[in-house]
Amino acid sequence: MLHGRKGIGGRPRSEPTKVVRLPLPIAQLGARLARLRNMGDVAALLAVAPWKQAAVPLVGSNAACGFPSPADDHLDRPLDFNELLIENPASTFAVRIAGESMISAGLFPGDIAIVDRSRRPTNGSIVLALLDGEFTIKRYRMRSGGVLLQAENPAFADILVSEEANFEVWGVVTRSIRML
Amino acid sequence: MAVRVALVDCNNFYASCERVFQPHLRGKPIIVLSNNDGCVIARSNEAKALGIAMGEPWHLVRERLPTKGIIVRSSNYALYGDMSARVMQVLARFTPLFEAYSIDEAFLGLAGLGGREEPHLRELRATVARETGIPVSVGFAPTKTLAKLANRFAKKEAACDGVLVLDGAYSALPYLDRCELTDLWGISHRLAARLSAMGIVSPRALAGTDARHMRERFGVVMERLVLELQGVPCIGLEDAPADRKSILCSRSFGRMVTDRREMEEAVATYVARAAEKMRRQNLATAQLHLFLHTNRFRPADPQYAASRTIALNVATADTMRLTTAALDLLGGLWRDGYAYKKAGVMLLELVPARQVQQGLFDKADSNRRKALMTAIDAINRDHGRGTVTLAAAGRTQAWALKSAMRSPRFTTRWDELLAV
Structure with a gap:
């Protein structure tokens, strides 16, 4: 009323x-x-x-007559590949692999590596690092003498990062994408 | 609980974006040029130290200075826009009271930190740097105006190491003593001159005035400014950016335009661009302004500049209607025999597209036309700008802008990724 x-x-x-x-x-x-x-x-x-x-x-089902689809009660979102590839969108970048130093780790020239800057490297992480102003992707090893950048290809030598080198980890490689 | 304000500002934002993906540019003077490589619109600290001024035409810099060693980049707005969104995303995690103020600045409302402001803000600064690679400075104070002031010193003074916390108006006083009136937020040179004429020559003197008295002389904006300097918050955080009052699309041409047909293409292209921006904000326009001019930096050439505004009977968001109106205007402004450097289109009197008044003789945009515009915008968004255009905008666009020195769009194009 x-x-x-x-x-x-x-x-x-x-x-x-x-x-x-x-x-x-x-x-x-x-x-x-x-x-x-x-x-x-x-x-x-x-x-x-x-x-x-x-x-x-x-x-x-949108059929007004006939048997309703048994799937109607179980609808789900389609798969979103972003969920699989990206944990933190703000800090995630894509990088194109150019060199062959990491092929044993499954990173081949032409692949796209997903790099997350918010992740801190741990012993054994694959990292995108800056060494004296140059980018490089290597496996990150903590040794008593300091950081060792390990190649995953016998043709490439490992690099022991010296005290005076200008070194930083730019981000941690978390995924790779390959077009077959 | 009192909310206090942090102003987070990216340091030399455009230059910093370039450096994230091009680390060899660290420590070197960088300048970024405006659209069409005309003027300096951003400088790294090293470039500022060389005395390169903001807005200086690049060809004058080149005549004045030995430019060897200076890194020059065309503006890369795709990169800067994406990096800005990332910085804002990280900042928004620190507080729900968040206002993105410009491409490289944000205000954050913070409360309940009880004396732990400084470590919290240092953590914020380190997080932005780690996750995005962009260095920021943070000024924290009871009001926006004082936060701006604090930010200025956080950025300039090595001792602050990027963060300056001002507990109250009292702790702001030593900093007020060390800047000029025009360094304050919202004080123009003209306003500063008026204040000086009254004997108010310094920021501290302004902070010591009577706010109500200042309101009588200068209006409510000045009253707020004085109160804010005294530590009384008057300018709130706006979560949503205010609707724009006008939309502008103007560019310098890649080369001089002397042919009317080419000018028509350029104008039609700018109209389409401005109209698309307008539709993205669900607005319509009732007034279109067109301007064009020759190159002012070449005084030997014959000079001509003209502009005119047309009022539309009914507000519209239809690119076709707007293009017709703009080309009509161009017909009246165009003069043969000049080499044109720049043209631009401005949409004024913006109104929400849902509230358009029908006219007596002109109808509002039909639903069919609206649907067409929506479809064009969707195609151009998904398949790249310029996929669908009006024929009036031309296909060759020989006049289009130069950006000869643009770095790759590292974060928005699959074919321009950083290669390692």
Whole structure:
């Protein structure tokens, strides 16, 4: 029950009235117009809330007759490869492998390595490192003498990072992608 | 609980973005040039030390200085935009009260740290550096205006090591003494001159004025500024950036344009670009402004500059309508016999696209046309800018801008990744 001044509708007291039959949508027009006033949007005239958007799964039966799909109750999101490849989007970068020093670790020229800067290297991590201003990808080994950058290809020598070298780990390689 | 404000500002942002992927640029003077390699728009500290000014035309720098050893880059907005988004993402993890203020600055509201502000902010600074490679400076204070001030010193003074915490207005005083009026947030040279004429010559003097009195003389903006300097927060954090008042698309040409047909292509291209930006914000425009001019830095050439605004009867977001209007305007402005350097299109009187008033004689954009624009925007987003254009924008675009010295777009293009 509404109290107080009517927002819309009503009639001047002196005029005569007449009872009519109307389809419900028209009879309820007054209420919808009230919504229109509130929202200032013509779409309010329609019996839907215009600002609501919903993603509808593509799978699912829309047959009005026949047996409903047994999968309808078990709809799931499609696989998102980002979930598999990226843990922290802000700190994740992609790098193209150019050299052959890491082929035994499965990093071949042309592959894309995923590098996460938020990960701290541990003994045995594959890292993208900066050594004296040059990028290199190697396995990170902590040795008593300091850091050893280990190649994964017998043709390449390991590098013992000297005290005076300008060295930093740019990020940790977490995945690799290869186009077959 | 009182919320206090941190201003986080990226140091020499564009130059820092370049250095993340090109470490050999560390320690070297870097300058970044505007669209079309015209003017200096960013400098590393080393370049500032050489006396290269912000906004200086590159050809003048070249005449003035031996440029050997200076690293020059065309602007790489794809890279800077992506790195900015990463920095903002990291910062937003530290507080829900977050306002991205510009491409390289953000205000953060912090409360309840009870004296642990400085270690917290140092941790924030280290996290941004570790995760994105971008160095930032942090100023922390009770108000935005003082946070700006603190940031200035956090960046400049080695002793601050990137972070300066001001507990209150009192601790800001020594810093106020060490800067000029124009160093304060929101004080222009003109305003500073007016203040000086009244005898208010220093930031500390301004902080000591009576806010209500200043309101009578200068208005509410000045009152707020004075109160903020006194440690009373008046400028709140805005979580959503305010809708823009106007949208501009203007570029210098890659070479001088003397042919009217080429100018029409350029104007149609800028209209399309501006209209796309406008639709992304669900806006429509009721006024279009067009300008064009010759090269002012070549005084020997005949000079001409013109601009005009057209009011549209009904606000629109339709590229076709806007292009027609802009080409009409161009017809009135174009003069043969000049070598044009630059043109631009500005959309003014922006209104929400859902609230467009129908005109008496002109209809608002039809649903069919709106759907077409949505489809064009979607195609250009998914398949690259310029995939679908109006024929008026041309296909060759011989006038298009130079960015001869742009570094690879390391984070947005598969074919431009860093190779190791």
